[in-house]
Amino acid sequence: MTKLLLLIILIFTNNIFSMIIDNLDDKRASWSAISDNVMGGISEVNFYEIEEDGEKFYRLEGAVSTANNGGFIQSVIRFPFNAEEYKGIRIKTRGTNDTYYVWIRTPASRFPWDRYIASFSPGDVWSTVEIPFNEFNKSNFYMPKKMNISKIRTIAFAAYGKDFQAELDLAKIELY
Secondary structure, rough: HHHHHHHHHHHHHHHHOEEEEEEEOOOOEEEEEEHHHHHOOOOOEEEEEEEEOOOOEEEEEEEEOOHOOEEEEEEEEEEOOOOOOEEEEEEEEEEEOOOOOEEEEEEOOOOOOOOOOEEEEEOOOOOEEEHHHHOOEEEOOOOOOOHHHHHHEEEEEEOOOOOOOEEEEEEEEEOO
């Protein structure tokens, strides 16, 4: 009886402390890839699934170009959810030795360029990166300083702001 009670507690506490968004197995998000082409830029984006050494993952890659007032590529998960029970986002990732970004949009993101932003730098070997919600910064002065995590609309992973060849791998995305 004690073991059963302990098992039930573990199951419920795991559900409280993390929510898998995409693990490329039984949990899949609805992804789309966008580049600065939507506003006249010339960056090129590719986003696809790969299996390597028995492990599945997504790859965001492309040539980021700041020409024509551009400079971004992104892969976006679009679905509304309430993240009030969680502290942040956790990503299993690897990539080039560059800075990448997590962009979160809420109802306060009224224009396409509005978002809450946090950066991370993956290494060339798989690692887990945790970004607390309180480390996200607003992109514009008129947005509330504190992100409303009860109304997240999208989460995007982006290569941004400089000319470079981006390659970012994502194997598991979850809230913790």
